[in-house]
């Protein structure tokens with residue numbers, strides 16, 4: 001049986017153990033977990049969990065008698081208004097002297113009758129009294145086929161024109177993260193959205209934002225903060241598609257072209273022309289702004305950007321930004337000085353939120369979010385999508401280019417990203433050739449040699465790195481997205497690791513081993529980006545014999561298995 005689990009503040013730190021114990025003692029697999037930070041957490045957890053209850057059972061673990069009583073009371077209250085909340089199950093878990101499994105067994109035994117009763121009813125094909133035909137969707141095989149319209153009509157409603165827009169764009173079924181997050185976000189709650197790469201977080205945060213924006217009001221009402229220009233262009237493009245702007249709007253001149261009554265989206269990104277951005281913001285403020293944090297901060301401080309009408313702030317890749325000294329400072333100022341949490345809905349999203357409990361506390365203490373922020377973690381046991389295949393090749397540093405060439409020849413990917421590490425400042429100063437250029441030039445050279453022998457590899461190596469001019473970066477990424485006529489191989493630094501979405505990338509190569517496990521997750525997540533189909537993607541790392549030990553660490557931490565490949569001859 002798979003369930004959702006809700007843990008209140010007093011049980012923080014025990015989730016991981018509880019997942020394992022629930023499987024062992026009760027045969028329950030936790031598919032999603034909610035943590036509430038509020039002081040009256042058990043009651044607020046019930047409210048949080050209620051929207052999910054018409055699809056799955058939700059287990060609410062309480063440690064003290066008083067929180068259990070509060071939870072039971074709230075469930076009863078909710079049940080009188082909605083039959084679906086009968087699937088919300090408070091469980092009293094006294095947890096004396098750390099005996100988690102013993103407490104869990106006793107608690108589960110006490111509630112078993114209730115679960116078994118429901119299972120038996122389902123087996124006999126009996127419908128729950130008072131439940132409408134929603135229950136038919138509770139069959140596991142049908143859950144994945146719930147449409148946006150079914151999910152978002154009724155209590156957690158999305159305006160019809162937006163639902164229509166989503167369907168017109170070809171999105172019929174919500175992904176897991178959208179199913180979980182949208183009802184809660186549409187109720188107006190703040191959220192820390194922690195879900196795997198490629199799981200569809202962008203749509204999950206943009207739809208509630210669009211549902212609140214008033215098209216006739218010429219003021220910035222929503223801000224999406226992103227770490228890089230590249231990700232900003234991508235998010236702005238999705239937002240413009242939702243706003244009904246046809247096709248891609250690459251030139252920032254188009255931002256100002258606002259039809260009466262329609263929502264406008266402006267990209268306020270590093271590298272744009274300051275004076276133009278200023279006059280656009282003044283003459284025709286867009287309703288939605290997608291920007292890099294430094295640029296947004298500067299515009300606010302110079303009083304070109306007014307934030308008094310802002311009702312939503314989204315921070316995408318929040319861990320990357322909070323973790324960077326400069327961006328972190330600007331971001332904190334935006335969240336707690338330039339705007340106030342009680343005046344807005346705040347959504348902080350990422351596929352990686354290290355030390356999430358600490359982060360949750362920081363959010364509340366520093367007033368980055370409201371106190372009752374919901375922490376939504378989709379598939380907490382799976383930090384990386386299960387449909388990625390992880391391989392490694394052992395080779396010495398000096399042989400790496402040749403080995404890369406052989407592996408590429410064998411794989412023949414239509415679109416791939418080859419990651420190298422950022423060049424150090426010292427290496428730049430002494431004028432060393434960057435790894436991106438070394439790899440791309442080598443591939444070009446071998447391509448030419450093969451062509452001279454009558455073999456057309458059809459490779460098109462492209463380079464993406466921070467030091468390139470923004471226009472070069474923009475056109476490189478456009479070329480890569482469009483695919484061109486050949487097999488596109490993007491040789492990129494860490495810049496391409498966060499958020500970039502090119503669905504046909506089937507291979508990622510770590511030409512240089514990433515500097516952290518977090519970086520491995522994000523690089524790997526550039527492939528396998530079709531959340532509904534769960535198509536496989538392959539991640540191949542090139543490591544020296546001395547680096548072999550790092551694989552074990554990643555295997556343990558991410559619970560994955562690397563397979564070794566031999567150098568193709």
Ligand SMILES: Nc1ncnc2c1ncn2[C@@H]1O[C@H](COP(=O)(O)OP(=O)(O)OP(=O)(O)O)[C@@H](O)[C@H]1O
Nearest residue numbers: 171173174175197198199200201202203351499501
């Ligand atoms: N409901 C859906 N049905 C089909 N495809 C979807 C759906 N929602 C999103 N997608 C597609 O899934 C891909 C990944 O979505 P998105 O970029 O939002 O992922 P993400 O969770 O933000 O990933 P990352 O953490 O890597 O940034 C995109 O190509 C997007 O168009």
